[in-house]
Amino acid sequence: MTIRWGIMATGWIAEAFAEGLQYVTDSQLIAVGSRSQRSADDFAARFHIPNRHASYEALANDPDVDVVYIATPHGMHYENMLMCLNAGKHVLCEKAFTLNARQAAEVIALARAKKLFLMEAMWTRFLPAVVELQRILLSGVIGEVRAFQADFSFPPRFDPKSRLFDPALGGGSLLDLGVYPVSFTSMLFGEPERIVSAAHLGITGVDMQMGAVMIYPDGKLAMAFSSLECNGANRAAIQGRLGRIEIAREFFHPEQFSVILQDGSREDYTFPIEGNGYRYEAQEVVERLLAGELESPVMPLDETLAIMRMMDTMRAQWGMVYPNVD
DSSP states (O other): OOEEEEEEOOSHHHHHHHHHHTTOTTEEEEEEEOSSHHHHHHHHHHHTOSEEESSHHHHHTOTTOSEEEEOSOGGGHHHHHHHHHHTTOEEEEESSOSSSHHHHHHHHHHHHHHTOOEEEEOGGGGSHHHHHHHHHHHHTTTOSEEEEEEEEEOOOOOOTTSTTTOGGGTOSHIIIIIHHHHHHHHHHHOSOSEEEEEEEEOTTSSEEEEEEEEEOTTSOEEEEEEESSOOOOOOEEEEESSEEEEEOSOTTSOSEEEEEETTSOEEEEEOOOSTTSTHHHHHHHHHHHHTTOSSOSSSOHHHHHHHHHHHHHHHHHHTOOOTTTO
C-alpha cells in the first residue's frame, strides 16, 4: 500500500518537506494546494506533482489524497486542520501546532471523533541523533537527569507585517523558536508543576525574546530561551547526577552530541541526517497509517496539548495575547 500525500502551502518549509518525502518508503507526493494556481503549478513542476490546486479547500477535498502536510503559518493551522479533518484527511501539521491550547484541544477532539491520524510535525523527535540520545538517557549512563537548558535565537529583518512580528499571525519568538526548547523539555520531563517566565515585548506587542524556568515537583529544572534579537548559540545541555550530554550546535536538528562523565571522560557521537531531515517524521506518519494507528507514541497528541498549555502559561505571565484568538 502507498500512502498518498498532499502538501498545503508552497513556502520554504513545504519545499523542504517535499524534498524529504523523496526518501520515504511506501509514500507518494500526489497533490499540492496553494492560494494561487501559478504558485501551485510552479511548486508541482519542481517536484513532479500531478494534482495542482489553486486553493487549500480544493486540496483538502482531493479524493486522491490520504494525508495532508500543513505547512502554512501557525496562525492558520487551526482552521486548516479543521478543514482537512472534516474532509476526512489524516494530518501532519507544522509546529507550533496552534496558537493556544483551546484550539489544540478542539482539533485533537475532532481527529479522535473522526478516527483520523493527527500529529504535530516536531521533526526533532525523529532525527537519528535524538533517538540515540534518548536511548543513552534510558541506559542511565549520566544518572538521573536533573536539569536541562536550551536556547534558540536568530535576528531576522524586522517587518511588522510578517508572521514573525504580527500578533494577529501568532508572531513572536515563542511559537516560532521557543517551541523547540519547550518541546525538548516536555520530552525529557513532561509537563511542569510551575513555570516562571519573562519576555521583552517589542513595538508590535509580540515577544522579541523570552526566558522560562520550568519547575517540577521533585526539583528538576529546565530553562528555555528564545530570541528574535540575538545571534544565539542554539545549543542544549542535559545534566544528570553522573554526567551530562551536550549538543553544541543547532540542538533542534542535531547530527552530533557528546556524553561527558564526572570523571572527565568524553565520548562524541555522530548520526548523519539523510537528506534534509524531514524524511524521518514523514516516515513515522506512513508507518503509523500502515499499521492502522491514529497517533504517534513519539509525539502523542496529549503531549502536544500539554506543550500548548505550557506556552499559554508563559504568555499569560507576560500579558501577551493574540487578537481574536485568546
